[in-house]
Amino acid sequence: MIVWEIFKMAVGALRVNKLRTSLTLLGIIIGVSSVITIISALEGLSQSIRAELNQLGPTTFIVTRFGLIRGHDAFMEALKRKPMKYEYLSDIEKGCKDCEKVAARSYIMGEVKFGNRKLKRVLIGGGTANIFDIVDLQLGQGRLHTLEEDQSRRRVAFVGATIAEELFPGLDPIGQTMKINNIRYEIIGMAKKKGATMGEDQDKFVFVPYSSFVRDFTDPHMDLDIFVKASSVERLPEAMDEVRVILRSVRHVPFEKEDDFGILTADAIMAAINDVTKYIRLGLIGISSIALIVGGIIIMNIMMVSVTERTREIGIRKSVGARQRNILLQFLFESLVLSLTGGIIGITIGVVLGDVLINLIKMQMTPSLFAIAIGLIISTGVGLFFGIYPAMKAARMQPVKALSFE
Amino acid sequence: MPLIETREIWKTYEMGATVVHALRGVSLSINKGDYVAIMGPSGSGKSTLMNLIGCLDTPSSGEYYFKDKQVSHMTDDELAVIRNREIGFVFQTFNLMPRATALHNVELPLIYNGTPRLNREQKARKALNIVDLGDRMLHRPNELSGGQRQRVAIARALVNEPSLILADEPTGNLDSKTGLEIMQLFSRLHKEGNTIIIVTHEREVATYADRVLHILDGMVDRDEVITVAEKSANGTNL
Numbered sequence: 001m002i003v004w005e006i007f008k009m010a011v012g013a014l015r016v017n018k019l020r021t022s023l024t025l026l027g028i029i030i031g032v033s034s035v036i037t038i039i040s041a042l043e044g045l046s047q048s049i050r051a052e053l054n055q056l057g058p059t060t061f062i063v064t065r066f067g068l069i070r071g072h073d074a075f076m077e078a079l080k081r082k083p084m085k086y087e088y089l090s091d092i093e094k095g096c097k098d099c100e101k102v103a104a105r106s107y108i109m110g111e112v113k114f115g116n117r118k119l120k121r122v123l124i125g126g127g128t129a130n131i132f133d134i135v136d137l138q139l140g141q142g143r144l145h146t147l148e149e150d151q152s153r154r155r156v157a158f159v160g161a162t163i164a165e166e167l168f169p170g171l172d173p174i175g176q177t178m179k180i181n182n183i184r185y186e187i188i189g190m191a192k193k194k195g196a197t198m199g200e201d202q203d204k205f206v207f208v209p210y211s212s213f214v215r216d217f218t219d220p221h222m223d224l225d226i227f228v229k230a231s232s233v234e235r236l237p238e239a240m241d242e243v244r245v246i247l248r249s250v251r252h253v254p255f256e257k258e259d260d261f262g263i264l265t266a267d268a269i270m271a272a273i274n275d276v277t278k279y280i281r282l283g284l285i286g287i288s289s290i291a292l293i294v295g296g297i298i299i300m301n302i303m304m305v306s307v308t309e310r311t312r313e314i315g316i317r318k319s320v321g322a323r324q325r326n327i328l329l330q331f332l333f334e335s336l337v338l339s340l341t342g343g344i345i346g347i348t349i350g351v352v353l354g355d356v357l358i359n360l361i362k363m364q365m366t367p368s369l370f371a372i373a374i375g376l377i378i379s380t381g382v383g384l385f386f387g388i389y390p391a392m393k394a395a396r397m398q399p400v401k402a403l404s405f406e
Numbered sequence: 407m408p409l410i411e412t413r414e415i416w417k418t419y420e421m422g423a424t425v426v427h428a429l430r431g432v433s434l435s436i437n438k439g440d441y442v443a444i445m446g447p448s449g450s451g452k453s454t455l456m457n458l459i460g461c462l463d464t465p466s467s468g469e470y471y472f473k474d475k476q477v478s479h480m481t482d483d484e485l486a487v488i489r490n491r492e493i494g495f496v497f498q499t500f501n502l503m504p505r506a507t508a509l510h511n512v513e514l515p516l517i518y519n520g521t522p523r524l525n526r527e528q529k530a531r532k533a534l535n536i537v538d539l540g541d542r543m544l545h546r547p548n549e550l551s552g553g554q555r556q557r558v559a560i561a562r563a564l565v566n567e568p569s570l571i572l573a574d575e576p577t578g579n580l581d582s583k584t585g586l587e588i589m590q591l592f593s594r595l596h597k598e599g600n601t602i603i604i605v606t607h608e609r610e611v612a613t614y615a616d617r618v619l620h621i622l623d624g625m626v627d628r629d630e631v632i633t634v635a636e637k638s639a640n641g642t643n644l
Contacts, residue, residue: 005517016505316501319462320515320562321490323483399462399489403501 006326010333013306021338024302028342029349031295032379034288036350037357040371042281044358047366049273052202053266055136058233059100060266061240063088063226063247067262068272081260083223086214088250089128092228095246098239100231103131104210106224108217112206113179114167122163123205124180126213134227137207142174142189150209155216157185160203161193180206183216196361236265292378295342296386299335303390307331314394315402328395335387336380343379347372407474408435409569409601410459415468415478417454417624428454430624431468436603438569441596443612444605446621453574455621456605460493460572461485473569490519494563498575500555502547508534508558509543515566533561537591553584560591564600571595573604577611589614589642614642 014021056062065084069075092102105127111120129147131137137144137158145156157180164173173187185208194202214220230239240263247253253260307314314327351367417429428451436442446452457463458470461477464485470478472488480488494515495501502511512530521529534543537557547555556576563571573592577585593614596602604615612618613632620628637643 002517002520012505312501313503316503317514317518318486319460319489319495319501321486321518323486323518325483326518400457403462403497 002326003329006330007333010330010337013310013330014334014337017306020302020306024298024338025342025345027298028292028295028339028379028382029346031289031292031382032343032346032375033349033353034291035285035378036347036371036375037353038284038288039374040351040354040368041357042284043368043371044354045361046274047368048358050270053269055138056227056266057134057136057229058266059230059236060134061228061230061236061243062264063228063243064262064264065223067259068264068268070272070276082251083221084226084261086210086220086224088226088247091246091250092226092243096228096239096242098231098235098242099228101130101133101227101229103128103134103227103229104224105131105135105227106210106213106218106222110181110217112163112167113182114176117167119163119166119204121204124213124217125205125207126210126217127207128210131227134229138192138194140190140192142187144189145209150211153211153215154209155183155185155212156188156209158189158191158207159187160191160205162201162203163206164190180208181217240265292382296339296382299338299383300386300390302338303331303335303387304393306334307390307394310394311397311402311405314397315399315405318397318399319403324395327397328391331391331394332384332387335391336383339379339383339387340376343375343382346379347375350375408471409438409440409473411435411471412458412465413469413471415458415465415470417451417458417463418466427624429458429465432621432624432626434619434626434629436601438601439596439599440617441592441602441615442604443615443618444603444621445607445609445612445618446627447607450621451624452605452607452621454624456572456574456603459570459603460495461488486518490515491566492569494560494566494568494571496556496559496563496571496573496576498578500547500552500559500579502555502558502562504547507544507546508539508550508561511547511558512562512565515562519566529565530561533565534558536564536595537561551584552580553587556580556584556588557591560588560595564595569601571600571602573602575606576604577606577608585611593642610640610642613637613640 063084065081066078069078086104089102089104092099105125107123107125109121110124111118112122129145129150132144140161142158144158145154149156157178159173167173167178168176173190176187177184178187179185185206191203196202214222228239228243230236244259244263247261248259251260317327351371354371355367411434413433414431415429416427416431419426419428432455444452444455458465461472464480465478468478469476472492477485477488503514509527509530512533513526516526516529531540531543534540537560539554539557539561542550542554547558550558576592577588580588589611592602592604602615604611606612613636616632618630618632619626620630634643
């Protein structure tokens with residue numbers, strides 16, 4: 001195999017010039033690892049947001065007062081909207097034939113106490129009992145509240161892992177009574193630890209029956225989010241349409257006006273996040289690519305020097321019958337071996353650094369195959385792009401001139 | 407049928423405004439089994455002629471036939487195939503790969519025509535044995551003397567069993583004793599049936615050949631036959 005022999009020549013030449021080879025490698029490693037760090041961190045971010053959103057099933061959508069707000073003006077306009085009301089739940093249940101479950105959820109910030117221990121800035125959530133059939137709250141121990149407990153406004157609470165750890169160190173929190181905004185609640189269940197999203201602790205919450213929440217912490221006009229589960233994935237669009245028609249009617253939205261509420265699915269939220277962060281992501285990748293281009297230029301520069309230095313070698317090879325493509329391949333292999341070796345090292349460093357970055361904002365990720373594939377494609381591309389010109393220069397040398405080169 | 411035949415070949419170089427005619431209509435023919443010296447002072451065009459005969463370059467005009475094939479208009483890659491299969495070069499400066507062993511240097515032409523590894527090594531060993539370097543196969547050029555290096559180059563020229571061995575001042579970088587050994591080797595290779603062309607500016611070297619083409623100002627000035635008597639007188643009748 002001529003190609004294999006030529007490959008061996010290329011590797012041989014790289015081994016001879018160890019210092020030069022390692023400096024070139026360093027250039028490409030820095031380039032590839034910076035790009036891969038950014039790509040895999042972004043990928044990790046996207047993974048965690050996706051995992052978060054997956055708590056909503058594929059058949060679920062959320063109806064909110066604000067919807068997805070883009071920009072300050074839209075926000076100011078949305079502030080004038082009427083809150084979502086609890087009565088809408090029964091309107092939807094009655095009117096929407098493709099809706100299987102309709103639940104309500106609302107939040108305020110507050111504080112919790114147990115003995116002399118106190119936690120501030122805790123998310124206090126209230127939800128109807130069927131919310132648990134729609135949103136996976138990931139029960140760890142104990143139980144969730146029941147329909148009866150909601151109807152009879154019982155003071156029972158389901159708590160996040162942070163609450164259990166901070167308020168009840170060394171104690172089993174279930175069965176204990178704590179104070180939520182100074183009102184005594186009995187703990188009936190505890191959630192699995194979720195970690196953080198974007199530096200936000202996802203375990204610092206308590207969750208109580210909706211009717212208790214309204215009575216103890218807020219008022220009946222409190223804005224709420226309505227969670228709707230459609231009867232099937234196929235019927236999801238119809239369910240969303242029906243809910244939209246019902247809400248426009250009960251909220252008296254005039255015919256020519258736009259909806260004064262928003263309907264969201266996990267996909268829509270993801271798409272919105274991707275859309276908003278698009279330029280940031282492109283910018284980050286763009287900036288990190290500069291290092292990669294510099295790495296490529298280093299390869300090109302080294303290959304140019306190498307071709308000139310080895311003019312006589314090229315002449316000898318041509319005089320004994322090397323064709324243009326043989327010489328081309330030899331030098332192209334050199335730049336490819338350089339860029340791929342650097343690429344593989346760079347990908348490894350990049351994936352590790354990306355993971356560290358993601359951990360810094362307290363999220364988890366699985367190594368991104370996407371980032372690895374991109375890294376391999378990029379480094380092959382860099383090797384080919386920046387290697388082709390020097391290799392062509394070598395291949396097209398005239399044997400007579402090359403042989404007489406001093 | 408001659409092995410090589412040139413008809414009115416010209417080679418012109420343009421160096422800025424000035425035009426240099428390195429060859430001005432050279433016509434010659436060399437047969438298989440010939441031993442020819444191309445002789446001339448420096449600047450006569452003999453190196454240009456050798457480059458053309460060796461298919462390292464193409465003429466500006468005129469025709470060049472190698473084994474009846476018109477070479478003058480071939481592409482780079484077609485010429486590379488001819489150089490690989492038909493021509494073995496021996497250069498004044500040896501032109502070996504400095505980091506490769508003698509064996510590997512000799513294998514190089516075989517690599518480019520796709521000879522399988524075992525076969526390649528076998529042929530290279532055989533060629534090195536012909537030039538009496540059987541015991542130096544794994545030495546690198548810097549571990550060999552000048553004469554030994556030139557013999558590695560000759561082995562490399564022989565390894566493909568080419569139709570023509572083309573030597574450009576092969577003794578130019580060697581002392582006279584080593585030069586003599588190399589010329590004796592060429593004479594032996596000629597007796598074994600090889601066609602050899604030697605380019606030189608030294609009369610003593612040229613008289614090893616049977617025929618001397620004198621080149622002057624880019625033209626064949628004289629086509630001289632070296633008689634046995636003259637060879638005997640010079641001690642080149644080997």
